[in-house]
Amino acid sequence: QKEVEQDPGPLSVPEGAIVSLNCTYSNSAFQYFMWYRQYSRKGPELLMYTYSSGNKEDGRFTAQVDKSSKYISLFIRDSQPSDSATYLCAMISSGSARQLTFGSGTQLTVLP
Amino acid sequence: EPEVTQTPSHQVTQMGQEVILRCVPISNHLYFYWYRQILGQKVEFLVSFYNNEISEKSEIFDDQFSVERPDGSNFTLKIRSTKLEDSAMYFCASRGRTGNSPLHFGNGTRLTVT
Numbered sequence: 158q159k160e161v162e163q164d165p166g167p168l169s170v171p172e173g174a175i176v177s178l179n180c181t182y183s184n185s186a187f188q189y190f191m192w193y194r195q196y197s198r199k200g201p202e203l204l205m206y207t208y209s210s211g212n213k214e215d216g217r218f219t220a221q222v223d224k225s226s227k228y229i230s231l232f233i234r235d236s237q238p239s240d241s242a243t244y245l246c247a248m249i250s251s252g253s254a255r256q257l258t259f260g261s262g263t264q265l266t267v268l269p
Numbered sequence: 270e271p272e273v274t275q276t277p278s279h280q281v282t283q284m285g286q287e288v289i290l291r292c293v294p295i296s297n298h299l300y301f302y303w304y305r306q307i308l309g310q311k312v313e314f315l316v317s318f319y320n321n322e323i324s325e326k327s328e329i330f331d332d333q334f335s336v337e338r339p340d341g342s343n344f345t346l347k348i349r350s351t352k353l354e355d356s357a358m359y360f361c362a363s364r365g366r367t368g369n370s371p372l373h374f375g376n377g378t379r380l381t382v383t
Contacts, residue, residue: 191371200273200360200374201312208369245312256302256325257372259312 160184163246163260172269176233180246180260183227187248187258190222192231195243195262204244205231236267271295273375275361281381282351290346290378292361301344302362302372303336305329312360318344351382 163180170176178192189208193201205220207213207229213220221230233240246260274293282288294301303315317324318336335347344363348355358379362372 189369189371193374198358198377198379200275200376203371203373206371247312256314256317256327257304257312258314261311 160258161246161248161260164263165261167264167266169266169268170236172236172238172267174236174267176231176236176240176265176267178231178233178244178246178263178265180229181227182229182248184248184250184258185227186250187227189249190220190229191247191249191257192218192220193245193247193259194240195245197242201245201247238267238269241266273361273363273373275359275375275378277378278376279379279381281383284353284382285350288348288351288380290348290359290361290380292344292346292375293342294344294361294363295365295373296342297365298363298373299366300324300364301336301338302364303346304360304362304374305357306360306377307357315346315359348380351380353382356380356382 161182192205194204195201207220207222210222210224217234219232243262243264245262247257276291301318304312306312314327316326316330333349337345358377360374360377362374364370364372
């Protein structure tokens with residue numbers, strides 16, 4: 158079983174739709190959870206960063222963590238064509254060097 | 270907003286040649302990382318660096334790889350004798366001093382080994 162599973166998509170939605178992106182994980186040591194957005198040929202850009210179960214909201218983005226189910230989600234409200242990108246979930250365990258373990262990424266296209 | 274900068278954006282080299290990829294992390298950050306992403310695959314951890322030494326490295330980071338912080342601003346990844354399978358995007362990342370600060374990535378160097 159992979160440490161982090163993420164549906165690669167591709168996912169296409171109309172402009173204005175609510176988008177739901179999800180990851181599951183198997184390692185109970187993961188304590189910190191991030192969502193990155195990656196445009197083509199660019200580096201991952203940090204969107205959301207959470208370390209507890211529950212919801213965290215930032216503008217149109219909501220990150221949700223359920224540690225008991227080992228499941229995290231990112232919701233995008235009122236999606237825009239500029240949201241078209243690959244979305245990567247990433248996690249850090251409570252170890253010393255704090256390296257990230259990434260999901261495979263979900264490719265999202267928001268159609269105008 | 271401060272950012273991680275990487276040079277060059279694209280590097281083409283012949284198999285067996287040495288390459289050095291350069292990064293300038295965010296100025297007050299203390300932890301530095303290299304990741305790579307082979308086309309169509311996951312972003313993979315290579316190495317982390319703190320206090321002028323390697324903190325952790327993956328199995329990918331073999332004897333052909335080395336990292337260095339030659340001065341107060343640059344952080345480099347050297348591949349001594351490149352192989353075709355080293356072709357990938359290489360991302361540098363850094364984070365601040367607080368325990369749970371997130372990683373910030375540069376835009377990467379695309380390495381093509383021919």
